[in-house]
Amino acid sequence: MSGLGKGILAASIARILKTHGYKVAPIKFDGYLNVDCGTMNPFRHGEVFVLDDGGEVDMDFGTYERFLNTSITSKSSITGGKIFRLLLDKERKGEYLGRDVQMVPHLTSEIKERVKDVGEESKADIVLVEVGGTVGDIENGYFIEAMRQLSLDEDTLFIQLTYVPSLSPGEQKTKPTQHANRLIRSLGVKPEIVMCREQEPLSKEAREKIALFCDVPQENVFDDPMVPTVYALPQMLEKQDFYNSIAKRFHLRKTKVPVGIWNRMVKRIIRPSKRKLRVGIVGKYTAVKDAYVSVKEAIVHASAANNVFSEVVFVESTEIEKQGTKLLSNLDAIIVPGGFGKRGIEGKIAAIRHARKNKIPFLGLCLGLQMMVIEYARDVCGLEGANSGEIDKATPYQVIALLPEQMRIEEKGGTMRLGSYPCEVKPDSRAFACYKKKLIHERHRHRWEVNPQYVEQLEGAGLVISGKSPNKGIVEMVEWQESFGIGTQAHPELKSRLEDPAPLFVGVIKAALERRKEKKKKLEKKE
Ligand code: GLN
Numbered sequence: 138m139s140g141l142g143k144g145i146l147a148a149s150i151a152r153i154l155k156t157h158g159y160k161v162a163p164i165k166f167d168g169y170l171n172v173d174c175g176t177m178n179p180f181r182h183g184e185v186f187v188l189d190d191g192g193e194v195d196m197d198f199g200t201y202e203r204f205l206n207t208s209i210t211s212k213s214s215i216t217g218g219k220i221f222r223l224l225l226d227k228e229r230k231g232e233y234l235g236r237d238v239q240m241v242p243h244l245t246s247e248i249k250e251r252v253k254d255v256g257e258e259s260k261a262d263i264v265l266v267e268v269g270g271t272v273g274d275i276e277n278g279y280f281i282e283a284m285r286q287l288s289l290d291e292d293t294l295f296i297q298l299t300y301v302p303s304l305s306p307g308e309q310k311t312k313p314t315q316h317a318n319r320l321i322r323s324l325g326v327k328p329e330i331v332m333c334r335e336q337e338p339l340s341k342e343a344r345e346k347i348a349l350f351c352d353v354p355q356e357n358v359f360d361d362p363m364v365p366t367v368y369a370l371p372q373m374l375e376k377q378d379f380y381n382s383i384a385k386r387f388h389l390r391k392t393k394v395p396v397g398i399w400n401r402m403v404k405r406i407i408r409p410s411k412r413k414l415r416v417g418i419v420g421k422y423t424a425v426k427d428a429y430v431s432v433k434e435a436i437v438h439a440s441a442a443n444n445v446f447s448e449v450v451f452v453e454s455t456e457i458e459k460q461g462t463k464l465l466s467n468l469d470a471i472i473v474p475g476g477f478g479k480r481g482i483e484g485k486i487a488a489i490r491h492a493r494k495n496k497i498p499f500l501g502l503c504l505g506l507q508m509m510v511i512e513y514a515r516d517v518c519g520l521e522g523a524n525s526g527e528i529d530k531a532t533p534y535q536v537i538a539l540l541p542e543q544m545r546i547e548e549k550g551g552t553m554r555l556g557s558y559p560c561e562v563k564p565d566s567r568a569f570a571c572y573k574k575k576l577i578h579e580r581h582r583h584r585w586e587v588n589p590q591y592v593e594q595l596e597g598a599g600l601v602i603s604g605k606s607p608n609k610g611i612v613e614m615v616e617w618q619e620s621f622g623i624g625t626q627a628h629p630e631l632k633s634r635l636e637d638p639a640p641l642f643v644g645v646i647k648a649a650l651e652r653r654k655e656k657k658k659k660l661e662k663k664e
Contacts, residue, residue, distance in 0.1 A: 138271045138298065138300055138317065139271050141298055141299075141334045141361075142334065143197075143267055144195075144197030144201075145200055145370060146332060147165075147267040148204035150265060150383075151204060151265050152371045153371050153375060153379060153380050154383070155205055156397075157384075157392045157394065159262040159263055160259070160262045162255050162256055162265070164215060164267070165195055165197050165198065165201075165266075165269060166215050166216075166248075166268045167216045167270075168276025169217055170217045170218045172218035172219050172222055173193045173216060173218070173551060174194055175549075179422045179425055179428035180422060182195075183196045184196045184428055185582070187582045188210060188580070189210075189556055190210050190556055190557075191551075191556030191557075192210070193582070194211060194213075194214040196427060200367075202634065203434060203634050204368075206635075208632075212255050212258070215248065215251050215280075217276065220244060220247055224244055241279075244279055244283075245283040245286055248280060248283035252264060252283075253291075268280050272320055272324070273320055281321070281326060282324070282325075285326050292387065295330075296329070296331075296332060297328035297330070298332045298361065299332070301313070301333045301343060301347075302336070307337075309340050309343040311347050311350070314333065315347070328351065329357060330353065330382055330383075331359070332361045333361055334361045336363075356378070359374065359377050359379055360373075361374075365406070366406045366407060368399070368402070368403045368635055372403065402438075402441045402442075402635050402636070403635075410444050410445060410446070412444070413445070414440070414445055414447045414649050414653070415467055415468050416448070416449055416468065416649070417450045417451075417452050417471045418432055418433070419454050419471060419473050419474075419485055419488040420473070421480055423451035423452065423453045429451075431628070431630040432472060432502065434630070434633060435629070435633035435638065435642045436472075436642060436646070437635075438633050438635050438638035439642035439643040439645070440646055441638070442638045445646065452464050452465060454482070456484070457484035458481070458483050461487075465497075469497070469649040469653060470646065470649040471488055471497055471498075471500075472645070473489060473500075473508055473509075474502045474503075474505060475502050475503035476503075477504070478527070478528075479527075479529075482528050486511060489501065489505075489512045492622060493619075496620035496621075498620070498645045498652060499622040499645070500625075500642070500645045501622075501624035502628055502629070502630065503582065503583055503625070503626060503627065504583075505625075506624030506626050507525055507624075509615060509624035510591075510595065511523050511524055511525060513595060513615075514534060514536045514595065517599060518595060518598045520533075520536065522534065523536045524536070524537070525537030525538075525585055526538055526539055526585065527539075536588050537585050537588060538585065538590075539586075540584060540611070542554075553583055554582070554583055554584065555581060556580060557580050558581050558627070559576055559607055560576070560579065560604045560605065560606055561575060561604065561613075562577055562604050563601070563602070563603045563604065566616060567616045568604055568614045568623055569603070570644065571623070571640040572640045572641075573640075579628065579631075580628050580629075581628065582628060586626065587611075587626075589610065589612075592612060599618055600616075601615060601617070603616045603623070612626065613627065614626070621648035623644070629642065
């Protein structure tokens with residue numbers, strides 16, 4: 138069933154297998170007919186996640202990468218749109234000449250091939266497939282059928298994720314699980330493990346009933362409990378001896394899990410030091426929980442690395458336009474994330490000015506960098522009305538211009554500057570102090586860039602250009618001299634992992650801590 142945290146559960150299972158020494162290739166099926174997520178609005182579908190190879194995929198891939206600490210390729214994302222497109226292209230080429238093309242076997246075979254390909258190419262020991270949606274949906278029916286067929290060729294284990302509601306405390310209902318189980322079995326798929334999401338730990342009776350009606354041993358019924366942080370889920374499952382159930386079935390090695398950096402970081406998240414920061418994300422989808430997941434997670438990682446707890450405060454940029462920057466009071470750091478279109482832009486610019494004037498540590502991501510440049514152009518270079526061509530075509534100073542290669546592009550899907558690109562970092566810059574490297578690679582998703590015609594003027598006025606793409610000279614990073622403020626054309630949040638936090642996020646949190654310390658010192662002096 139969707140909406141139960143299937144992505145986090147799948148990623149946790151992958152993580153558990155990894156810590157026991159197995160290579161896992163995650164795959165996700167999404168039933169919608171979009172070829173990828175690139176054309177979807179975050180309001181409807183949450184954040185669009187971008188992979189190294191430029192694939193614009195479901196945000197669950199962010200969870201996989203964060204949990205596995207590896208980069209995944211877009212082949213792992215199998216959508217209805219992708220599969221249908223492949224099939225129809227083949228049909229037009231005449232590859233099925235003389236035959237009628239059918240859901241079974243043609244579409245399902247295509248899916249099976251993709252799954253086998255991912256497993257073979259990545260040399261994985263185990264392929265872990267997450268089927269999006271709810272059993273019984275039209276959207277994922279053909280994926281479930283493909284998996285049933287696959288189980289005839291391969292050693293396959295099915296896991297059912299189900300919801301066990303409580304009508305009142307202590308009164309857990311297992312009927313929905315029983316019916317869902319019956320439904321999936323009628324499709325020829327028999328789950329051997331049942332994972333239960335619930336509001337309270339699974340009672341003995343509920344466990345017994347589920348085991349009986351779903352035809353699994355009781356030790357294969359697991360609690361998928363509420364967790365203080367998603368990163369704690371692998372440990373919670375390990376406590377229930379989850380690995381053992383899979384190991385038995387697949388004849389895997391019994392190994393001891395080393396207590397690595399992961400566990401230390403989880404401890405820091407669950408029991409943070411007393412130090413507390415308030416970090417503001419100024420965006421326009423702040424009402425949608427999932428629109429800025431990667432940014433939020435990158436803050437979690439960077440805070441754990443600095444051994445501090447950061448409360449994330451979402452500030453709606455259109456509200457700043459109405460109510461002013463008082464909405465930003467008491468923030469220790471401000472982040473302006475990526476975005477598209479005109480709405481809320483002036484609020485973001487106001488937030489950046491507020492950060493610069495008050496020396497509040499600032500990080501601008503993609504659109505955040507572009508707005509940082511506009512703010513600087515208007516206030517420091519005196520270019521009144523400076524703007525991005527995306528927002529105001531008639532601006533007298535188009536300091537953010539369309540990338541030359543974007544000029545002839547009309548199709549919207551998959552045509553931005555996408556994926557991993559290199560950047561040369563300026564020595565002695567704030568960015569260099571964060572990355573400690575001259576050449577870095579981050580992921581991108583944009584059409585616009587800092588207009589090369591204004592670079593000299595911006596630099597002359599004091600804006601530091603701290604990163605450029607090696608061959609094209611695209612401005613990749615800018616920063617303020619007077620206080621910590623870095624803008625990046627990339628999305629470093631997409632590569633932030635609990636075990637390897639994004640350097641710019643670690644930097645902004647560190648700067649926020651230092652500013653706190655200094656403020657405290659000043660106060661003490663006064664007293
Ligand atoms: N809209 C801007 C562009 O296309 C920024 C994109 C983003 O923030 N990802 O360049």
